[in-house]
Each structure stands twice: as C-alpha cells, then as structure tokens.
Amino acid sequence: xxxxxxxxxxxxxxxxxxxxxxxxxxxxxxxxxxxxxxxxxxxxxxxxxxxxxxxxxxxxxxxxxxxxxxxxxxxxxxxxxxxxxxxxxxxxxxxxxxxxxxxxxxxxxxxxxxxxxxxxxxxxxxxxxxxxxxxxxxxxxxxxxxxxxxxxxxxxxxxxxxxxxxxxxxxxxxxxxxxxxxxxxxxxxxxxxxxxxxxxxxxxxxxxxxxxxxxxxxxxxxxxxxxxxxxxxxxxxxxxxxxxxxxxxxxxxxxxxxxxxxxxxxxxxxxxxxxxxxxxxxxxxxxxxxxxxxxxxxxxxxxxxxxxxxxxxxxxxxxxxxxxxxxxxxxxxxx
Numbered sequence: 376x377x378x379x380x381x382x383x384x385x386x387x388x389x390x391x392x393x394x395x396x397x398x399x400x401x402x403x404x405x406x407x408x409x410x411x412x413x414x415x416x417x418x419x420x421x422x423x424x425x426x427x428x429x430x431x432x433x434x435x436x437x438x439x440x441x442x443x444x445x446x447x448x449x450x451x452x453x454x455x456x457x458x459x460x461x462x463x464x465x466x467x468x469x470x471x472x473x474x475x476x477x478x479x480x481x482x483x484x485x486x487x488x489x490x491x492x493x494x495x496x497x498x499x500x501x502x503x504x505x506x507x508x509x510x511x512x513x514x515x516x517x518x519x520x521x522x523x524x525x526x527x528x529x530x531x532x533x534x535x536x537x538x539x540x541x542x543x544x545x546x547x548x549x550x551x552x553x554x555x556x557x558x559x560x561x562x563x564x565x566x567x568x569x570x571x572x573x574x575x576x577x578x579x580x581x582x583x584x585x586x587x588x589x590x591x592x593x594x595x596x597x598x599x600x601x602x603x604x605x606x607x608x609x610x611x612x613x614x615x616x617x618x619x620x621x622x623x624x625x626x627x628x629x630x631x632x633x634x635x636x637x638x639x640x641x642x643x644x645x646x647x648x649x650x651x652x653x654x655x656x657x658x659x660x661x662x663x664x665x666x667x668x669x670x671x672x673x674x675x676x677x678x679x680x681x682x683x684x685x686x687x688x689x690x691x692x693x694x695x696x697x698x699x700x701x702x703x704x705x706x707x708x709x710x
Contacts, residue, residue: 376453377450377453378403378454378456379454380403381405381437381481383402383424384408384432385459385563386557387603389561390561390600391458391600391603391604396427402424403446404431406435407434407459412563412565413564437459437482437484438481448492454497460477460478460481460530461530464525464528466527479533479534485499490545496549499550502554503554504528504531505531505535507524513676514675517623524670539629542629549631550607550632550634552603553633554637555591557594558593558595558697559700560702569704570582572651575659580662583663584665585664587643587644587663588644591641591673592642593638593693599636599689609685612630613629634678635680638691639675640693647693
C-alpha cells in the first residue's frame with residue numbers, strides 16, 4: 376500500500392520505514408530535519424532509506440499548513456503513520472511553543488489531510504507520558520489520563536482527543552499508540568541509554584535522577600515497529616461493547632482506538648545502568664540528583680488490549696536490546 380509516514384528521519388520513523396519497504400509498501404516520507412538533536416544522525420538514517428525505489432522524502436514541517444495540504448493532494452496516500460513530533464519531556468519546560476507548533480498545529484494538518492483525501496486509517500504516536508500523575512500500575516488504556524505533568528504529555532493527550540473528534544465527525548479511523556521508553560540502535564541522543572553510553576565511554580559521570588529510585592518499561596525498537604505495522608494493517612473500528620453510560624477511554628462508538636505499546640516489564644533504573652555497564656565493560660561514575668520537573672518515578676504498560684487486537688506483545692529482553700545498542704554505538708562513532 377501507499378503510506379505517508381511523518382518523522383521518517385527519526386528513530387522510530389526510519390526503522391518502521393525499512394520494515395514497510397522490505398515487505399513491498401510504497402513510503403512517502405516527511406521530515407523537517409530540525410536541529411533538536413544531531414541533523415547528521417537524521418541524514419545518516421535517511422541514507423539507509425534513499426536507495427529503496429519505493430521511498431521518497433519530502434523535507435517539510437508538519438506545521439506548514441499549505442505545504443501539508445499540497446502534499447496530501449499530490450500524493451493521496453492510502454494510510455498515514457504519523458510519528459513526527461517535538462519530543463522530550465524536559466525540553467517542553469524550556470520551549471513550550473515548539474510543542475504547540477509541532478504536536479498540535481502539525482497534528483491538525485495531518486487530520487485535515489486525512490479527512491479531505493479519503494485516508495483509510497491514521498495511526499499516530501501518543502506517549503506513556505499521558506499517564507502523568509497516575510500511580511495505579513500497570514498503566515491501562517481503560518484508565519483516565521486527565522492529569523498530565525508536562526506540556527509534552529498534554530499535547531499527546533490532546534492528539535488523542537483531536538483524533539477522536541475526527542473519528543466521530545468524519546468517520547476517519549484513527550489509532551493512537553502510547554509508546555513506552557523506546558530504545559535501540561539509531562536511537563535518540565537525548566534519551567538515557569544514549570546519554571549513559573556516551574558518558575561511560577568518555578569516562579564522564581552520568582546524572583541519575585530521583586536518586587536512582589525510578590522504573591521504566593523499556594521497549595526495544597523492533598517490538599515498537601512490529602506493533603506499529605500490525606496496528607496500521609488493522610483499521611480501527613467502533614468498540615462493540617462501548618457503553619456511553621460508563622465510557623471506556625480506549626474505545627468509542629466512533630472508529631477510534633488507543634493502545635499501550637510497552638515491554639510490560641518495568642526495570643529499576645539502577646538495573647538498567649548495570650546492564651549498560653556490563654555491555655560496555657566499565658562502571659559508571661554516578662551523580663545522584665532529585666526527580667526532575669515533569670518526570671514520573673515509574674512507567675509500566677498493560678498491553679492486553681494490544682495483544683487482543685493484533686496478536687502481538689513486545690518481549691525483547693533488556694540485555695539483548697542494550698547489547699545491540701552498544702554494538703551499534705561503538706560502530707557508528709568508532710569508539
């Protein structure tokens with residue numbers, strides 16, 4: 376099929392595109408190649424995609440209303456996988472307007488393009504951050520997510536609400552995926568695994584927040600991609616048992632779905648650091664610090680709904696994923 380995929384030069388975008396191309400889909404990529412982190416890393420990811428005959432890239436900002444309207448009219452994709460966003464919880468405290476532009480205005484342009492050009496299904500990236508102040512574990516898509524603790528989280532929650540509106544008003548099938556701490560080769564330089572690996576190899580201390588009393592549901596990139604593709608392939612439908620008298624946030628009378636995609640196995644931060652130390656063969660110098668504003672102490676995904684819908688749940692062991700990342704990092708940077 377012909378798929379418009381935004382954020383094609385991103386970590387998840389590149390890996391998803393490779394899988395789609397390998398099975399014979401045509402992928403129209405969109406990315407603005409912004410400098411939130413290394414543009415060279417993004418260009419190197421694109422270099423892995425560009426030899427494929429079924430791929431082409433448009434350097435375009437999803438917040439560009441006219442540009443996105445023209446792109447949809449020109450390309451007329453059958454389905455859309457929307458992964459472009461301004462990422463990062465902490466950066467949203469420093470530059471909130473970037474999140475409004477990319478995550479709200481940009482998402483609006485995606486919804487309008489899908490609406491006016493008969494897109495069969497929109498699959499989009501939400502985030503585990505939407506659970507915010509929730510402490511009930513594991514996080515379930517059937518729970519309320521009305522207490523975000525960062526603007527980034529609020530924009531992702533807003534995306535789910537906007538998608539529901541378009542599913543309800545225009546019958547546009549939409550599926551949101553709440554990603555849980557994605558890691559692996561070609562990952563983002565602002566994420567803990569990348570930062571810790573770089574610092575340990577350079578003999579510099581690592582910052583360990585909340586004095587190490589954190590847990591994360593680390594999810595390997597290949598598992599994320601498998602989930603994205605399976606969800607893209609199964610078009611959202613109305614919830615058969617949805618009851619407006621006792622509304623379930625994960626479904627609707629409209630063709631709307633939301634799923635967690637995580638490893639459903641939270642790992643203590645100190646164990647995570649231990650696995651990196653083991654893979655590198657060197658102990659980290661640790662700088663223990665308080666919890667940062669906008670951050671949460673723990674994440675843990677209930678993925679039963681995803682498994683019921685797609686027959687798949689993530690399961691790559693942390694040790695395997697970290698070893699693969701460290702091997703990639705050493706090769707890419709020659710260290």
